[in-house]
Amino acid sequence: MMKQPNILWICTDRQRWDTLGCFGNRFVTTPNLDALAASGTAFACAFSQNPICSPSRASFMTGRYPRTTRLVRNGQQIPADENLISRLLANAGYYCGHAGKLHLAPGQPPRAIGSERRHDDGFSVFDWSLHPPDIPSAYTAWLAERGIQHKREPVEGSPYIEFGMPPETSNPGWTAQRAVDFARTNAKSERPWFFYCSIEAPHNPFDPPREFLEPYLRRLDEIPLPRYTPGELDNKPVFQSSDRTGAWGGTNSGYYAAEKMSTRDHRLIRAAYWALIDHIDFEGGRIIATLRETGQLDNTLVLFMSDHGEMLGDHGIYFQGAYFYDEMIRVPLVFGGLNRLQPGIRSSALVELVDIVPTVLDAAGVASYPGVQGKSLWPILTGQAAPDQHREDIYSEYYQSIPTGYKKLGGAYLTGLRSDRYLLTVVHGRDDGELYDLASDPPQTFNRWADPQYQAVKIQLLKRLCDRMADTIDPLPPTEAAY
Numbered sequence: 001m002m003k004q005p006n007i008l009w010i011c012t013d014r015q016r017w018d019t020l021g022c023f024g025n026r027f028v029t030t031p032n033l034d035a036l037a038a039s040g041t042a043f044a045c046a047f048s049q050n051p052i053c054s055p056s057r058a059s060f061m062t063g064r065y066p067r068t069t070r071l072v073r074n075g076q077q078i079p080a081d082e083n084l085i086s087r088l089l090a091n092a093g094y095y096c097g098h099a100g101k102l103h104l105a106p107g108q109p110p111r112a113i114g115s116e117r118r119h120d121d122g123f124s125v126f127d128w129s130l131h132p133p134d135i136p137s138a139y140t141a142w143l144a145e146r147g148i149q150h151k152r153e154p155v156e157g158s159p160y161i162e163f164g165m166p167p168e169t170s171n172p173g174w175t176a177q178r179a180v181d182f183a184r185t186n187a188k189s190e191r192p193w194f195f196y197c198s199i200e201a202p203h204n205p206f207d208p209p210r211e212f213l214e215p216y217l218r219r220l221d222e223i224p225l226p227r228y229t230p231g232e233l234d235n236k237p238v239f240q241s242s243d244r245t246g247a248w249g250g251t252n253s254g255y256y257a258a259e260k261m262s263t264r265d266h267r268l269i270r271a272a273y274w275a276l277i278d279h280i281d282f283e284g285g286r287i288i289a290t291l292r293e294t295g296q297l298d299n300t301l302v303l304f305m306s307d308h309g310e311m312l313g314d315h316g317i318y319f320q321g322a323y324f325y326d327e328m329i330r331v332p333l334v335f336g337g338l339n340r341l342q343p344g345i346r347s348s349a350l351v352e353l354v355d356i357v358p359t360v361l362d363a364a365g366v367a368s369y370p371g372v373q374g375k376s377l378w379p380i381l382t383g384q385a386a387p388d389q390h391r392e393d394i395y396s397e398y399y400q401s402i403p404t405g406y407k408k409l410g411g412a413y414l415t416g417l418r419s420d421r422y423l424l425t426v427v428h429g430r431d432d433g434e435l436y437d438l439a440s441d442p443p444q445t446f447n448r449w450a451d452p453q454y455q456a457v458k459i460q461l462l463k464r465l466c467d468r469m470a471d472t473i474d475p476l477p478p479t480e481a482a483y
């Protein structure tokens with residue numbers, strides 16, 4: 001019998017879907033991830049279940065919705081009875097490793113010193129880092145052992161971006177190197193392995209290595225400005241106009257306030273963001289090359305995705321918050337490597353990140369368990385199912401997920417439903433919401449929530465949203481008998 005496939009899961013932080021060449025971005029240089037997509041399936045319409053780090057990560061690492069895992073906001077620890085994919089695979093005999101960000105527990109000192117608090121996560125190798133170099137971690141220890149000082153240098157004329165560390169000593173480079181070392185060490189192992197390579201980029205600070213940023217600075221005038229129509233926020237939930245005056249729900253007044261930025265500021269931030277994407281591609285390429293050199297690529301499922309998006313000035317907002325625009329929750333999702341995959345599939349199916357865990361379990365030939373709520377993509381990856389059909393709609397939640405955000409506004413509690421045609425957002429506890437008709441308004445600019453012509457559609461969508469809230473209730477504990 002053939003050895004079970006290895007699993008390499010590369011997760012980035014705040015990388016929106018339209019950032020890879022294979023998804024149509026003509027500025028970035030992403031040959032390695034584009035080639036990975038060509039070897040398997042590129043999902044163009046994959047959505048995260050929450051726009052904030054910890055709730056999204058707890059959800060996609062368990063295959064369960066944020067409200068089901070109960071980790072709904074940053075600063076909470078995932079409950080001890082939740083099973084990560086690494087735990088499920090370790091139970092089945094996999095050797096599991098991790099590097100970089102995990103963020104399933106508070107990351108802020110003194111709650112986290114050197115590492116976040118772990119639960120029974122199944123990882124045998126665990127090299128944690130978060131917000132380098134400000135928080136002590138395996139990465140800062142690694143730098144210190146080598147006598148390397150973490151430095152950033154200003155980019156002339158911008159308070160928003162910097163030149164970061166060179167690739168080989170940068171945090172993304174360090175994280176990728178842990179994956180390279182793990183893959184080499186275990187190349188001849190009898191046991192299949194799982195590695196979760198969690199690269200904390202293109203998250204701010206926007207500090208790419210000089211060699212990746214400079215090419216963009218030379219063609220700065222070509223970089224498109226954010227999509228923003230003056231006045232578009234006037235009839236939208238108040239969280240958005242608030243974030244326009246300072247990102248992250250007003251936790252830092254005036255911080256990355258799009259309303260204060262010049263066209264040059266916008267272009268420089270986009271340049272740095274895309275340069276970080278190019279850096280991610282470079283590091284991903286090194287890991288994939290290692291798998292190829294060690295003869296493991298054909299038997300390794302390589303999966304690339306991100307935890308949520310980044311507004312990047314679109315709709316007049318930077319960073320992330322209480323909204324479900326495509327910029328916010330639509331992410332790249334690519335599966336490749338493993339030679340059992342059908343190559344060259346492009347899927348426009350609506351996919352949720354909760355669908356990844358059952359897909360990985362199917363690839364590994366490991367039985368699922370009753371708590372998993374996602375729906376496997378394995379039939380699409382292997383060419384057994386039509387690539388463009390998977391779900392009727394996707395569901396996402398925000399329950400005061402940035403705990404310090406929107407305090408002056410009484411907090412933010414929202415749920416959202418995105419179909420092929422519409423995006424509906426409900427603000428709970430207020431008579432407010434959003435409705436976008438993607439047929440006439442693909443950029444999601446004009447809110448139809450109160451438009452008389454859209455009231456019948458709105459009621460239908462509200463019913464569908466209610467259905468999703470009902471069917472995302474925890475299937476656990478299992479039903480063991482008729483009574």
Ligand SMILES: [Ca+2]
Pocket residue numbers: 013014052053054307308
């Ligand atoms: Ca994040």
